Amino acid sequence: MDVLPEAPIRRLVVCGVGLIGGSFALALKSAGMVERVVGVGRTQASLERAKTLGVIDEVALDWATALSGADFVLLAMPVGQANAVMAAMAPHLAPGTVVTDAGSTKRDVIEAIYAHLDAHLMHVVPAHPIAGAEKSGADAAFSTLYRGRNVVVTPLPENDPATVARVRAVWAACGASLREMSPQDHDRVFAAVSHLPHLLAFGLVHDLAGRANAEQLFSFAASGFRDFTRIAGSHPEMWRDICMANRHALTAELDQYLGELAYLRALLMSGDGASLETLFGEAREARNRWAEKTFPS
Amino acid sequence: MDVLPEAPIRRLVVCGVGLIGGSFALALKSAGMVERVVGVGRTQASLERAKTLGVIDEVALDWATALSGADFVLLAMPVGQANAVMAAMAPHLAPGTVVTDAGSTKRDVIEAIYAHLDAHLMHVVPAHPIAGAEKSGADAAFSTLYRGRNVVVTPLPENDPATVARVRAVWAACGASLREMSPQDHDRVFAAVSHLPHLLAFGLVHDLAGRANAEQLFSFAASGFRDFTRIAGSHPEMWRDICMANRHALTAELDQYLGELAYLRALLMSGDGASLETLFGEAREARNRWAEKTFPS
Incomplete structure (x- = not known):
């Protein structure tokens, strides 16, 4: 971490561009906090749709392309995919790229982090935004979803404090209030x-x-x-x-x-x-x- | 029943001037469907408050006064009071006065009707407006509560069809949709x-x-x-x-x-x-x- 916590993200990768990931991208765009947003996901059609909607700027078909030059990654797919996603991204993750997630459960996500991203533990900060709606998908995303909502950060003992500060600042730029607690x-x-x-x-x-x-x-x-x-x-x-x-x-x-x-x-x-x-x-x-x-x- | 179903009520007695009873009174006033509203209830302070709010026109301290000249009665107190209320009103109820209720349960209210108002079965029509809010009391009452809401009428075999039509017409004047089913x-x-x-x-x-x-x-x-x-x-x-x-x-x-x-x-x-x-x-x-x-x- 050699950037100010509040500096704009140059290349943001969002994995799972639905309500949660899409609203994160829109919030950061609206705050002038991101230069380029790259979407990764299971179905190309949803990613193309997200691009048409202006939620993301670029569709990446593989992790190598997505992560090339990326400084910030949000994992916002269903938590059941955590293992598969982390295993796939790990070989392409550059040292120093910040990774956070939006999973509604934390212990299982953290198990997947230790299993697949053990070389990156300084910069992988688990989090959970307390926000949602009954609608899902990129079409449901909106830039103010996180305004006034809690985001719970559950840092790992291995986390670099500067990276934790960076993740908190990015969520704060979405309008969220930050909380911290143990994964348990x-x-x-x-x-x-x-x-x-x-x-x-x-x-x-x-x-x-x-x-x-x-x-x-x-x-x-x-x-x-x-x-x-x-x-x-x-x-x-x-x-x-x-x-x-x-x-x-x-x-x-x-x-x-x-x-x-x-x-x-x-x-x-x-x-x-x-x-x-x-x-x-x-x-x-x-x-x-x-x-x-x-x-x- | 010698009035048209849609004719205005001359003297309406509301027992229990809370959200349900109060909104009924306000809806009928706003529809020009009632000339005078009399409130009956357990606590004089609430009745005086309802009068101050313009929900009712008159506070009655006893059933004899309330029912004198009344042509329509709505029972809107909690259903647990059905027996006590009907026993108290029965001696003062004139033949031909229409009685309906707003209880959320029907079999128990009907048992109380048979127990206490058996001389009036032609004109006592059980009903249940499907409307509510988390606020209660006359302060929470508003004239449009019943607009577009269902009111379920569960007529008794002994009911005069003209009285059932009258009760339906009065609820319809509140903006409600009428449904009919058995109490069971x-x-x-x-x-x-x-x-x-x-x-x-x-x-x-x-x-x-x-x-x-x-x-x-x-x-x-x-x-x-x-x-x-x-x-x-x-x-x-x-x-x-x-x-x-x-x-x-x-x-x-x-x-x-x-x-x-x-x-x-x-x-x-x-x-x-x-x-x-x-x-x-x-x-x-x-x-x-x-x-x-x-x-x-």
């Missing part, structure tokens, strides 16, 4: 507040959609159902990878929640309305306190 | 698409709020969590009553959902990413198809 804490926290709710929403819609009277049920579902299930519109492959990568923490969270549901079921069966009301009241208060603080209107 | 079907359908999601959202927030690291967890929760838990901001007493009144159908739905979660858990434990992705994909498709049809942007 990260994966536990997001199992609880993100991965479990996604699993629950996917599960409810799948449950109802499989009923004989599914059409009738959906015809009476209203705005509460719409909001509760919004995250069931999320990308199936991305969420398969997240759930698989973080399945130990996720299963632990699910089990704790199953305990909560067993308690609620007991209150229903025993007709204990008073305890139910207390529980609802506590939940309401906690939820509203959080929402008012986090999303001031 | 109603309670099963709403256990699935409304009561269960509320229970799940309350449960998740309560679960997380009770953790030692609750503050850390909430500090990383984002917009997906916000939408998933919006309904956990709902009124605790109202939802206690709904869950208690409909607890048999709700427990059946919860059990079916627990089966779904057990299946998801098995997929996680066995690392069956392919099945998980298929399930997520089916859920996403069903959810997006429904949302695009129901909430066209």
Whole structure:
């Protein structure tokens, strides 16, 4: 790292030009923080589309071309591809090129980093932007996606502090607020507040959609159902990878929640309305306190 | 019933002047469909507040006063009060006064109707407006709450068809779309698409709020969590009553959902990413198809 943390990126490589990678590119372009954006990915058609949309400037068909002269790489493909992608890029990665990722899980990505990028550990800084939308793909990307959102950086012990500062500065240029925590804490926290709710929403819609009277049920579902299930519109492959990568923490969270549901079921069966009301009241208060603080209107 | 279904109400009595009852009054006022609105309720302060806000024109401290000259009554208090309210109003209810309700459950309300208003069955038409918001109280009421929303009418065999037409016309004047179904079907359908999601959202927030690291967890929760838990901001007493009144159908739905979660858990434990992705994909498709049809942007 011989550049200022806030200096513009000369050649940015984005692997996986979807909502996350595409919005990162657009945010940096809009901040004047990047000169040229190169897209890499599985399907040439999506990359050409991203180029047509102006999200990237150049389509690279192989890692050698993409990484030639690159000073910054964002890995934004589904986390299930981390091993394959890192194995493919490793031989072409120049010493000193900064690499970060946008994966929603961190321990599995870090395992892949140690497995494939062990010669580059000083400059590979894992991160996770807390942002998303139910739409996916480069068409859904927009330059302000990260404005005011948290980006969690989970640095490796081997990271060069200057590279960590560089990665933080680049995310800050996207408008994000930087947070830092251990990969273990990260994966536990997001199992609880993100991965479990996604699993629950996917599960409810799948449950109802499989009923004989599914059409009738959906015809009476209203705005509460719409909001509760919004995250069931999320990308199936991305969420398969997240759930698989973080399945130990996720299963632990699910089990704790199953305990909560067993308690609620007991209150229903025993007709204990008073305890139910207390529980609802506590939940309401906690939820509203959080929402008012986090999303001031 | 000797009035045209679309004729204005002369004296409307609203029992429970909160979001639902208050918005009903405001909608009818704005449609020129009511001359005078009288509020009845448990706490005089809330009624006085509703009067100050212009939601009601008159505060009644007893049922005799309220019902004197009334031609239309909306019961919009939490369903747990149905028995007490109907017992109190019955002695003062004139023959021919139309009564409807806005309860989110129907079988329990209908039991209360048979128990207390058996002399008035021709003119007591149960209904349920499918509308709500996380805010409650008369301050949250607004005249367009019912615009484009479904109102489910579950007529009794004893109902006068002219009274059913009257109730439908009044809700239509609020901007609602009318649907009709049996109370049994109603309670099963709403256990699935409304009561269960509320229970799940309350449960998740309560679960997380009770953790030692609750503050850390909430500090990383984002917009997906916000939408998933919006309904956990709902009124605790109202939802206690709904869950208690409909607890048999709700427990059946919860059990079916627990089966779904057990299946998801098995997929996680066995690392069956392919099945998980298929399930997520089916859920996403069903959810997006429904949302695009129901909430066209």
